[in-house]
Structure formats: structure tokens, C-alpha cells
Amino acid sequence: MAGAPPPDDSSLVVVLLDTSLHFWNAVVRSSSGLQQVLSFLNSLALMNHMNHLVIIASGCNSCEFLYDSLDSDERAGANHQTASEKIVQKLNDFVSRDATQPPKFQPSLLSASLSMALCYIQRALKEKIGPSKPRMLCLQASPDAPHQYIAIMNAIFSAQRSMVPIDACMVGAQHSAFLQQAADITGGTYLMPQQADSLLEYLMTIFTVDLHSRQFIQLPRSAGVDFRASCFCHKRTIDMGYICSVCLSIFCKQHKECSTCGSSFASSGTKRKTPAS
């Protein structure tokens, strides 16, 4: 077809949208915040008619697919609703189902939505649904949840192995070490906008750039990445710790046995030795 864009430029973009109170406070309640996010999501679909956009809501108690631009309903324009109207309606339904009573400032389930996104991308690639260049974007405001550390790191390494970059836009009050590491390890871009009012500008100039065009464009590099790990025993962020030499589990204190793989660290009946590391 004349004028068709080269397939290099089309992308499968899976957006993980934080729906916790943190996100609500940071973005949705600010002036036209939700509108800015919706305009960006629309732009992703409009940049290239072959783009495939999937939105997953990361709630505090559950995660759900909100939108898939390849759904037959979305393509047929059922009920004459625009994509934005459908997303807002599904978002409202999801938040009312997911919300706790009374509302609490819990972090969202990023680990679960990352896993859902990875599964979806694997299926899309295997079944050759839509474009073959997948990437993820986390629109996040929740602080890091230490109990999700292991699951999130597993998802990050899985994305790295599948060559799926994880981009992250952190609109919360503090940096996310998890998302900094996710972007760094997978070759994505991590950004914390300095001015919340200009969210749309940040999103449009950085996160609409497809993987092919990234070779020619200088995207912002993170000034520093917090590489500290969390211990597997208490899920606390630690500077120094003990590592199981068999399965690489991390502990903040010396243990007699690895709680992950069962390897024994203590030499039985002999004098106590100093730990290996």
C-alpha cells in the first residue's frame, strides 16, 4: 500500500497505569491531569495506525486489562464511544471494584501488572498479533513496595531476556529504585517529571518515541540508579548483606540455612567460621 509506514516504526505498547490513591493524588486530582494522560494514550495510538496499544490497570488489590486497541469491539467503534470515553468508564469501574473501604494509601501491585504485561507480550509475539516491537511503560506514583521486590526483579530479568524495554514515568513524591533498575537493566528510559503540570509534554516528547527512532534520538539518561537490593528475609533495602552461593538469595543477617534453596551455611560440629561474604 502506497504511503504505508515501514513496519519498523510500529510498536506494541503496554501501558501499566497505577490506579492507587498515590496516583490519584499526584495526577488525577491536579488540573486536567487525567486529560493529559488520556491525550498521551490517544497520541500513542495515533502516531502510527499500525500501533497496538494495551492498557493494564495496576490496582492495590487486583490488576486488569482496561483496553486493547486490537479488540474487535474497539475497532468497530461499538456504542459510538471514543477510546478515551471507554478507558475512563473502565477505569472508573475498575477503581470502584478495587478500592478498599476506607481508602488506604497502599502501593499498587506493580509486580502483578508487569507479569500480566509480559505474558501478553509473549502471546502476541508467538501468535504474531500486531507489531513485533514490544515495549512497556509504567505510569507510576506508588512508592516501592519491598514485599514485591523478588517478583519485580524476576519480571525485570524476564523482560531483559525477551528484549522488552521497560520505560517508567514516576509521578510520585520520591524516586522508585525498582523502576530505575527496570529501565537501566532493560534499556528503557526512566523519568521523574519536574513539573506535574507539564506531564503531557514530558510524556509526548519522551515516551512516544518508538524503538526504531531511539537510535537517532538522545533520550534523557537517568542521573543515578539506586542499585541496592532488598533482603529476602525481611524485604528491607540493604547496603551490605549475605548471599547464598548456590541460589544467590540475599539476606541481611547470617543464617544457618538458606530459606530459598535449603543449602546449609553452618559447618556442623566445627568451630564457627566467618561468613564467606
Ligand SMILES: [Zn+2]
Ligand atoms: Zn532481612
Ligand SMILES: [Zn+2]
Ligand atoms: Zn540458597
